[in-house]
Amino acid sequence: MDLKTELQKRIEEIESVIVGYLPEEAGYQKTVIEAMNYSVLAGGKRIRPMLMQETYRLFGGTGNIVEPFMCALEMIHTYSLVHDDLPAMDNDEYRRGKKTTHAVYGETMGILAGDGLLNYAFEVVSSAFDIECSENVAKAMQILAKKAGIYGMIGGQVADIESENKSVGIETIEFIHKMKTGALIESAMLIGAVLAGATDEDMQKIEQIATDIGVAFQIQDDILDLTSTTEVLGKPVGSDEKNHKSTYVSLKGLEQSKKDVEYLSNRALDTLASLPGENAFLEELIRMLIVREK
Amino acid sequence: MDLKTELQKRIEEIESVIVGYLPEEAGYQKTVIEAMNYSVLAGGKRIRPMLMQETYRLFGGTGNIVEPFMCALEMIHTYSLVHDDLPAMDNDEYRRGKKTTHAVYGETMGILAGDGLLNYAFEVVSSAFDIECSENVAKAMQILAKKAGIYGMIGGQVADIESENKSVGIETIEFIHKMKTGALIESAMLIGAVLAGATDEDMQKIEQIATDIGVAFQIQDDILDLTSTTEVLGKPVGSDEKNHKSTYVSLKGLEQSKKDVEYLSNRALDTLASLPGENAFLEELIRMLIVREK
Numbered sequence: 001m002d003l004k005t006e007l008q009k010r011i012e013e014i015e016s017v018i019v020g021y022l023p024e025e026a027g028y029q030k031t032v033i034e035a036m037n038y039s040v041l042a043g044g045k046r047i048r049p050m051l052m053q054e055t056y057r058l059f060g061g062t063g064n065i066v067e068p069f070m071c072a073l074e075m076i077h078t079y080s081l082v083h084d085d086l087p088a089m090d091n092d093e094y095r096r097g098k099k100t101t102h103a104v105y106g107e108t109m110g111i112l113a114g115d116g117l118l119n120y121a122f123e124v125v126s127s128a129f130d131i132e133c134s135e136n137v138a139k140a141m142q143i144l145a146k147k148a149g150i151y152g153m154i155g156g157q158v159a160d161i162e163s164e165n166k167s168v169g170i171e172t173i174e175f176i177h178k179m180k181t182g183a184l185i186e187s188a189m190l191i192g193a194v195l196a197g198a199t200d201e202d203m204q205k206i207e208q209i210a211t212d213i214g215v216a217f218q219i220q221d222d223i224l225d226l227t228s229t230t231e232v233l234g235k236p237v238g239s240d241e242k243n244h245k246s247t248y249v250s251l252k253g254l255e256q257s258k259k260d261v262e263y264l265s266n267r268a269l270d271t272l273a274s275l276p277g278e279n280a281f282l283e284e285l286i287r288m289l290i291v292r293e294k
Numbered sequence: 295m296d297l298k299t300e301l302q303k304r305i306e307e308i309e310s311v312i313v314g315y316l317p318e319e320a321g322y323q324k325t326v327i328e329a330m331n332y333s334v335l336a337g338g339k340r341i342r343p344m345l346m347q348e349t350y351r352l353f354g355g356t357g358n359i360v361e362p363f364m365c366a367l368e369m370i371h372t373y374s375l376v377h378d379d380l381p382a383m384d385n386d387e388y389r390r391g392k393k394t395t396h397a398v399y400g401e402t403m404g405i406l407a408g409d410g411l412l413n414y415a416f417e418v419v420s421s422a423f424d425i426e427c428s429e430n431v432a433k434a435m436q437i438l439a440k441k442a443g444i445y446g447m448i449g450g451q452v453a454d455i456e457s458e459n460k461s462v463g464i465e466t467i468e469f470i471h472k473m474k475t476g477a478l479i480e481s482a483m484l485i486g487a488v489l490a491g492a493t494d495e496d497m498q499k500i501e502q503i504a505t506d507i508g509v510a511f512q513i514q515d516d517i518l519d520l521t522s523t524t525e526v527l528g529k530p531v532g533s534d535e536k537n538h539k540s541t542y543v544s545l546k547g548l549e550q551s552k553k554d555v556e557y558l559s560n561r562a563l564d565t566l567a568s569l570p571g572e573n574a575f576l577e578e579l580i581r582m583l584i585v586r587e588k
Contacts, residue, residue: 029449129432138423155323
């Protein structure tokens with residue numbers, strides 16, 4: 001299997017599903033809808049909906065009930081970037097080489113486009129009950145809401161902001177990793193599993209795999225910030241050191257950090273192998289996410 | 295019936311329900327939870343959850359399935375105020391005599407507390423499926439998501455912002471009234487009705503009553519901005535004229551505007567009277583909302 005071709009094919013499939021769920025740019029609220037759609041279509045590898053879809057397929061899911069959830073998760077991921085980029089937050093003018101939402105539409109519309117996307121995510125999810133009004137759909141929605149909120153992504157974001165310019169312990173770093181990146185990856189895989197009717201035991205395995213991926217991904221991020229170059233990474237390196245930020249690497253050392261990435265990566269792949277179902281692409285995807293150079 | 299006493303009793307009941315649904319101020323994310331709870335508990339007459347509960351009772355509802363929705367709606371109303379008050383929006387330091395959220399916790403936490411509340415509203419609503427996993431609960435969630443988003447409150451907010459410092463027609467003003475204030479009032483009454491199992495015909499009547507209340511409330515707001523005093527109103531008057539803002543009154547004239555408030559108010563009360571069920575308090579509440587001096 002050529003991973004790059006396979007990946008590109010799936011990204012295109014996912015993007016056509018997402019486009020189908022975007023609101024029409026019309027009416028008195030046209031500007032905010034344009035800003036929302038601009039944000040969602042500004043690129044990205046669609047990792048979260050892809051993990052959701054692959055996990056759904058792993059457990060034998062074949063229907064379209066997963067689609068509104070794939071779109072909703074990508075909208076939530078997008079809104080978090082739009083609000084992160086705001087002047088009162090990271091104040092970024094560019095992301096992936098494109099102007100950020102507030103840089104194009106202004107700060108007011110940046111706030112409202114983020115709010116609009118977060119709300120619209122739940123509007124899209126609520127439409128899933130028209131496809132299937134079941135306990136599994138309700139559980140999927142509970143997972144999404146929890147992992148995106150104060151006991152998930154927002155919680156991690158807050159802990160990260162409060163850790164700036166001071167030294168914090170490894171428990172805080174692990175909390176931030178688990179919540180800020182891990183939570184949406186967990187929700188992606190858990191929702192895929194629950195919608196396909198996975199057992200409780202398999203749900204636990206999936207959650208562990210997703211947590212390992214999210215945490216390993218973040219440790220690798222810290223490693224690359226220290227060892228890579230701006231040219232390879234496509235963003236400034238050494239920013240953590242410059243900001244006097246405690247990181248996993250500054251606390252545990254480079255060698256131990258590399259070992260931990262390998263340990264978490266292997267554990268995730270071993271657990272995946274213990275599950276039934278065709279998983280070749282998912283396995284490659286996990287390897288690509290963790291063992292990467294940029 | 296002494297309306298003031300009755301109103302105070304219900305506000306206290308509603309607030310105790312809301313407090314029971316607020317997240318605990320603990321963990322690494324403690325600051326944002328404090329900011330969220332501060333915002334929700336900063337006062338207000340709890341009109342939206344009250345209208346929801348009264349409509350639920352009107353159609354014979356007696357359970358607690360309405361409670362997570364009452365809380366969620368108040369959280370959504372609150373987040374919209376928190377984000378409206380931000381420096382990039384209205385830049386208000388005080389609301390109802392208390393410091394606004396960003397004035398106490400800073401702009402970053404103001405954005406995140408708003409996001410946290412909007413997300414937590416849907417977390418609370420998703421917990422309603424544990425009480426009752428039914429099509430009516432799914433419909434209630436669909437109503438909430440739609441009326442709060444770009445086809446409801448956020449849409450009205452965007453149209454309002456884009457109408458500043460230019461003259462707009464009466465259709466735009468009516469859209470803003472219907473969406474910015476009307477949408478959450480509609481969602482309050484529609485959710486109360488659907489959770490109690492109201493018929494489609496009665497749902498249509500409820501929507502019309504709620505729209506009339508919302509629009510009449512906003513016209514009355516425009517009237518008071520022109521005719522009242524800062525002392526009575528507790529906020530600066532004449533702000534619309536100062537901001538060269540087109541209002542319902544500037545477009546249709548004071549006398550016609552007063553007639554329209556009366557017409558909408560009577561129509562809402564007539565429609566209410568055509569519904570079965572005990573409605574004395576709801577009727578008084580509607581009168582109070584529209585025929586008011588502040």
